[in-house]
Amino acid sequence: MPLLPLVPLPASVEAPDAVPFRIDASTVIEGEADATAALSAVVATRTGLTPNPTAGDRTVVFRLAPGGAAESYRITVDEASVTATAPDRAGLFYAAQTLGQLITRDGDGWMIPAVTLEDAPRFAYRGVMLDVARHFHPLETVKAFVDRAAALKLNVLHLHLSDDQGWRVQLASRPRLTEVASSGAVGGDPGGFYTKADYAEIVAYAASRHMTVVPEFDMPGHTHAVGLAYPELAEDPVLSTHIEEIASTYGGELPTPGVAYTGMAVGFSSLKTRDEATYDFVADVFGELAGMTPGPYLHFGGDESLATEDEDFGVFVDRVSRIIADLGKTPIAWHEAGSRTIDDSTVGQYWGFVVPTGGMDDKARAFVRNGARVILSPADAVYLDMKYDDDAQIGLTWANGPTSIERAYAWEPSAVIDGIDESDILGVEAPLWTETVRTLADIDLLAFPRIAAAAEAAWSPADGRDWASFRERIGGLAPLWEAQGIGFWRSPQIDWSAG
Numbered sequence: 145m146p147l148l149p150l151v152p153l154p155a156s157v158e159a160p161d162a163v164p165f166r167i168d169a170s171t172v173i174e175g176e177a178d179a180t181a182a183l184s185a186v187v188a189t190r191t192g193l194t195p196n197p198t199a200g201d202r203t204v205v206f207r208l209a210p211g212g213a214a215e216s217y218r219i220t221v222d223e224a225s226v227t228a229t230a231p232d233r234a235g236l237f238y239a240a241q242t243l244g245q246l247i248t249r250d251g252d253g254w255m256i257p258a259v260t261l262e263d264a265p266r267f268a269y270r271g272v273m274l275d276v277a278r279h280f281h282p283l284e285t286v287k288a289f290v291d292r293a294a295a296l297k298l299n300v301l302h303l304h305l306s307d308d309q310g311w312r313v314q315l316a317s318r319p320r321l322t323e324v325a326s327s328g329a330v331g332g333d334p335g336g337f338y339t340k341a342d343y344a345e346i347v348a349y350a351a352s353r354h355m356t357v358v359p360e361f362d363m364p365g366h367t368h369a370v371g372l373a374y375p376e377l378a379e380d381p382v383l384s385t386h387i388e389e390i391a392s393t394y395g396g397e398l399p400t401p402g403v404a405y406t407g408m409a410v411g412f413s414s415l416k417t418r419d420e421a422t423y424d425f426v427a428d429v430f431g432e433l434a435g436m437t438p439g440p441y442l443h444f445g446g447d448e449s450l451a452t453e454d455e456d457f458g459v460f461v462d463r464v465s466r467i468i469a470d471l472g473k474t475p476i477a478w479h480e481a482g483s484r485t486i487d488d489s490t491v492g493q494y495w496g497f498v499v500p501t502g503g504m505d506d507k508a509r510a511f512v513r514n515g516a517r518v519i520l521s522p523a524d525a526v527y528l529d530m531k532y533d534d535d536a537q538i539g540l541t542w543a544n545g546p547t548s549i550e551r552a553y554a555w556e557p558s559a560v561i562d563g564i565d566e567s568d569i570l571g572v573e574a575p576l577w578t579e580t581v582r583t584l585a586d587i588d589l590l591a592f593p594r595i596a597a598a599a600e601a602a603w604s605p606a607d608g609r610d611w612a613s614f615r616e617r618i619g620g621l622a623p624l625w626e627a628q629g630i631g632f633w634r635s636p637q638i639d640w641s642a643g
């Protein structure tokens with residue numbers, strides 16, 4: 145018997161050898177609205193059928209029922225009915241995603257096999273990040289990415305909204321950020337920005353798929369674009385051999401004050417951390433962002449601030465973390481900020497390797513010592529922007545060379561950092577940086593199938609995870625992904641089923 149193509153792997157599945165539930169034009173899908181909409185959409189995409197919700201003799205029902213962990217759900221499928229219950233709407237939405245993956249076809253038509261299934265997430269924070277700064281990605285692309293991520297039970301969309309190449313969200317308090325500093329991108333490609341209405345639309349769209357938006361304004365480094373809009377806030381670029389090497393390897397001009405940066409180097413820009421005007425800026429941009437963001441987190445970056453004096457970096461991250469906490473939000477910072485005095489509530493995001501190097505694990509442990517938790521984004525496992533292999537057309541290789549699907553899968557969150565155990569881990573996030581990524585097709589190619597590996601690390605019980613099983617299960621998802629128009633990478637490591 146082939147494995148059921150369920151990703152992330154549910155906590156428990158029993159599949160008796162029994163008559164399946166048939167899906168045809170008279171199948172009724174009823175109950176809680178988000179879940180019925182989600183399943184109806186998958187049924188239509190996968191089968192071409194548009195079930196009639198008012199008449200029929202076989203019913204799928206989504207029903208809230210108390211009991212069980214947040215986001216958990218139960219499903220029973222037999223010949224006569226499909227029943228999904230959950231304590232909350234997110235759980236029912238995830239039940240719909242699971243049912244969508246189970247839809248298959250035999251000689252008699254479309255069906256869902258008989259199963260009894262219980263499921264609940266391992267971690268509360270299950271994220272993907274999209275860098276909309278190196279390349280701008282329009283609203284429709286972001287929505288498509290949300291649909292893809294939510295289908296894998298990911299519940300956080302982290303948007304990297306500012307970097308050296310551009311500022312991507314309009315703010316009334318600092319209008320020049322988008323008027324002056326949003327038109328560029330890596331390689332001289334067109335830039336762009338989200339209006340406040342666009343941002344609200346992303347937040348609402350994500351919420352309808354049970355995803356929380358975590359917005360990031362990266363600082364004090366990664367801020368060349370801020371200097372285009374407000375030159376008085378930014379230091380001049382600091383050149384180094386690294387910056388010169390990147391320019392000669394990948395092309396692009398060296399960073400120049402007042403000129404949009406279109407290259408791929410990092411670590412040359414800094415805000416003026418000793419000027420009070422900078423903290424007025426920080427209060428404005430995060431204050432306005434807090435008002436636009438219903439979710440609990442605001443990310444302030446803090447990574448790779450190589451052009452900021454060490455002592456100044458400490459003062460800066462301390463003050464910014466407090467500004468955000470005073471806004472009633474929980475700050476998140478990349479792990480570099482962990483070695484400094486910061487607001488105790490600050491969550492750390494670890495981007496070192498699966499086997500930590502260079503003391504990055506120490507920085508991550510500091511957040512836990514403060515009493516906060518850590519998000520794991522080990523770069524050589526979950527960075528979706530790495531090449532799959534040396535022949536890949538797009539992607540980077542700095543994270544220990546190319547990242548195969550197997551390497552993206554074969555890591556265990558609680559084993560990455562000594563002293564950071566299950567209860568210290570808020571969750572797992574897979575970032576997609578977009579230096580080499582221009583289109584939704586590029587996003588699909590790099591994200592799929594590795595995003596599914598990250599989703600399984602975030603959702604599934606540790607003891608059920610197994611590469612051979614994952615390999616077979618994602619192979620079985622090919623027909624669904626094809627029907628959904630997802631341009632996944634057809635790795636020769638996977639036996640993609642024809643379905």
Ligand code: TNX
Pocket residue numbers: 410447448478495527529540577578579
């Ligand atoms: C490192 S990891 C970065 C980004 C780059 C990325 C490319 C981290 C917090 N920063 O600035 O886009 O590598 O893979």
